[in-house]
Amino acid sequence: MTKPPFDAKELTVGQLAARAGVAVTALHFYEEKGLIRSRRTAGNQRRYPRDTLRRVAFIRVAQRVGIPLRMVGEALAGLPEERTPNREDWARLSASWRAELDTRIEQLTRLRDRLSDCIGCGCLSIDRCVLRNPDDRLGDEGTGPRRLLSRRLAEESRFPAEH
Numbered sequence: 001m002t003k004p005p006f007d008a009k010e011l012t013v014g015q016l017a018a019r020a021g022v023a024v025t026a027l028h029f030y031e032e033k034g035l036i037r038s039r040r041t042a043g044n045q046r047r048y049p050r051d052t053l054r055r056v057a058f059i060r061v062a063q064r065v066g067i068p069l070r071m072v073g074e075a076l077a078g079l080p081e082e083r084t085p086n087r088e089d090w091a092r093l094s095a096s097w098r099a100e101l102d103t104r105i106e107q108l109t110r111l112r113d114r115l116s117d118c119i120g121c122g123c124l125s126i127d128r129c130v131l132r133n134p135d136d137r138l139g140d141e142g143t144g145p146r147r148l149l150s151r152r153l154a155e156e157s158r159f160p161a162e163h
Contacts, residue, residue: 010047013038020056027056035059035073054084066104067097 004015017024030036031046036055038046055076062072075093079085085093 009050010039011050011052013046013048016048016052016056020053020060022056022060030056030059033069033073035069035076051084058085058090062097065097065101067100071097071100 004011004019008015011019013024013027017027020027027036027048031038036048036052036059038048038052041047058076059069059072062075063069075096076085079089
């Protein structure tokens with residue numbers, strides 16, 4: 001695939017995929033989820049505005065740090081005229097995601113610290129496994145892996161929100 005001219009106003013799906021470093025199927029998925037938009041040519045081919053490159057970069061960075069696509073979609077939908085996020089938008093959005101990221105970091109730290117001699121689960125270390133819960137004693141505290149949940153998630157699973 002040849003690199004599109006720097007002044008190209010629109011990109012084909014192949015050009016966008018190559019330039020953004022994602023698979024064409026990822027772009028189709030993002031479009032299906034409403035994260036990006038294209039127009040169709042008379043021949044029914046997708047054409048993306050060039051600023052979709054920044055939007056895809058934003059999506060990928062957010063995913064890389066663990067932000068669910070649902071939250072990414074909400075953030076993008078909240079931008080004026082659904083434009084591509086700028087520096088101020090990113091600062092605001094990343095601040096709003098801080099609690100989510102802090103929770104994930106806490107969970108990963110707990111997982112790392114408590115599974116140092118565990119092989120995953122088969123369980124060949126049952127006699128010394130930190131996750132072992134004989135007779136389901138922790139079941140009264142709520143659902144899920146009680147010893148690995150962050151405090152916030154443990155509380156949420158104890159008192160689930162009504163949907």
